[in-house]
Amino acid sequence: MKRISELWAPMTNPRLTFALAGIIFGLAGSAQSALAAPITINTALPISEDELILREQIVLINAGNEVIDRQQINALSIAGFGVNSRLSVFGVVPVTHIETETAGQSSRLTGLGDVMVFARHEIYAKDGIGKTTRIAPFAGVRLPTGRDGITDHSMDVFGGLIFTQATLDYNLGAQLSFDHSGTGRGFNRGDRAEFATTFQYRLHPQELSGQTQGFVFGVFETQLAISGDNRLDDIVMNDTGGVQLSFTPGLQYAAKRWIADVAVTVPVVDSREGPGPKMDYAVSAGWRVNF
Numbered sequence: 001m002k003r004i005s006e007l008w009a010p011m012t013n014p015r016l017t018f019a020l021a022g023i024i025f026g027l028a029g030s031a032q033s034a035l036a037a038p039i040t041i042n043t044a045l046p047i048s049e050d051e052l053i054l055r056e057q058i059v060l061i062n063a064g065n066e067v068i069d070r071q072q073i074n075a076l077s078i079a080g081f082g083v084n085s086r087l088s089v090f091g092v093v094p095v096t097h098i099e100t101e102t103a104g105q106s107s108r109l110t111g112l113g114d115v116m117v118f119a120r121h122e123i124y125a126k127d128g129i130g131k132t133t134r135i136a137p138f139a140g141v142r143l144p145t146g147r148d149g150i151t152d153h154s155m156d157v158f159g160g161l162i163f164t165q166a167t168l169d170y171n172l173g174a175q176l177s178f179d180h181s182g183t184g185r186g187f188n189r190g191d192r193a194e195f196a197t198t199f200q201y202r203l204h205p206q207e208l209s210g211q212t213q214g215f216v217f218g219v220f221e222t223q224l225a226i227s228g229d230n231r232l233d234d235i236v237m238n239d240t241g242g243v244q245l246s247f248t249p250g251l252q253y254a255a256k257r258w259i260a261d262v263a264v265t266v267p268v269v270d271s272r273e274g275p276g277p278k279m280d281y282a283v284s285a286g287w288r289v290n291f
Contacts, residue, residue, distance in 0.1 A: 038219075075094065135161070157182075170201045175197075179192040202215055203217060203218050221250070
């Protein structure tokens with residue numbers, strides 16, 4: 001069975017060629033000025049009135065336990081539009097490829113995942129010299145559009161609150177969110193509360209000037225999640241919920257016309273004791289353009 005390191009080879013793995021080609025052509029596209037942004041928190045993407053954001057992101061996840069070995073590739077297509085100076089709407093369309101090996105038996109599955117749509121409304125804004133601060137709630141729905149084996153066939157709702165602050169040298173943000181899962185075909189995934197943070201610090205150039213063409217940011221993000229146990233036909237599946245904490249360091253290049261980023265997510269705490277695989281690591285790469 002191929003490992004993630006082998007799958008990251010587009011010349012020998014056509015499944016990734018289409019996704020990597022999208023990144024290459026996306027970086028060449030034209031767009032307006034782009035700002036540094038979170039890597040793992042798509043609800044916090046900065047957007048202005050009448051502005052369109054397109055983002056493509058590939059996430060490679062390696063997970064497993066004593067009996068299951070699982071590799072997963074998620075290709076996320078994200079679009080956002082600034083309806084006015086305060087209201088923005090977003091859509092996320094995922095395509096997933098999963099390879100699983102259990103007791104020497106391998107399986108593969110590729111298909112559409114569950115589409116998400118959500119809106120964000122800014123309720124607080126303060127602009128100062130070299131600094132901006134924003135607070136915005138968001139809410140949305142996850143639709144059961146995915147293929148069997150990828151979706152859990154439930155309609156889920158989610159929402160939360162985002163805080164962001166941007167300066168000439170750094171950007172920081174925090175998000176508190178809650179995800180309530182519906183029931184599909186007798187299965188109910190446990191509700192999930194999450195607190196996430198992001199910090200982007202300008203590494204280059206050290207001094208700003210009129211000749212500056214782009215910026216390199218060091219990024220560090222955290223994700224703390226508490227999830228309830230899953231249920232099947234109203235019977236609790238013990239130890240499927242728990243506490244998860246992960247750290248995500250990354251690099252981001254922000255030019256005047258586009259942004260590209262790479263990051264690695266490393267789990268620090270995972271208290272779940274159920275039979276499902278646990279994440280070993282995740283690697284992401286993406287680009288974003290603002291029209």
